[in-house]
Amino acid sequence: MIAGAAAMWKALPIAQRRMIVALLCAVGLANIAQPYPDLAPLQHGPTIALILATPWLLRRWPLSTSSVACIWLFLLLHTLGARWIYSYVPYDDWARALSGHDISSLFGTERNGYDRLVHFGFGALLTAPIAEVAGRHGGLPMRWSMTFAFAAIGLGSAVYEIFEWLLTILAAGETADYYNGQQGDVWDAQKDMAAAQVGSTLALIPLLRRRA
Known part of the structure; x- marks a missing residue:
């Protein structure tokens, strides 16, 4: 199982792999000193689940790197908002x-x-x-x-x-x-x-x- 997951990961273009790692890091940073810990799982849980499923999804339904970048940017926007449960993003x-x-x-x-x-x-x-x-x-x-x-x-x-x-x-x-x-x-x-x-x-x- 681990070998299969590693093979799916290596099959992805390197740019897509970098985006997945960067998004995972962003979710981690967003949960440091989390101001709303009770709601954080609702906000970040689906993103983490999607990150874990992404290698399989992209192997089953490949996408161009530009499309993956669009999805990645959207999830980064979401991750930033999720830290402050959207209503309190201090822009x-x-x-x-x-x-x-x-x-x-x-x-x-x-x-x-x-x-x-x-x-x-x-x-x-x-x-x-x-x-x-x-x-x-x-x-x-x-x-x-x-x-x-x-x-x-x-x-x-x-x-x-x-x-x-x-x-x-x-x-x-x-x-x-x-x-x-x-x-x-x-x-x-x-x-x-x-x-x-x-x-x-x-x-x-x-x-x-x-x-x-």
């Missing part, structure tokens, strides 16, 4: 330290918007990999693979919002609002889904140009 503190100004004042926002950025990144970064899977492993022509990717982003966003709602009710209890990043906005789920679709739409533009 305003970082901006003030660098420039003396905070991002929230610049855009006139009161809520922490990092979760919205990651939902946008879900669409912007995962559309191309999904389209590649649909075309390369699903046999769809390019136009239909892009259509499928756009629809899959919408479906994935909706399923995630439902899953997040159920998970917070069952597992997060009184900390549900902190876990799911709603921050008191009753339309948070709809806005998150819209952000993902905007990101997906923008990601399709270079794909369409490449096709033309």
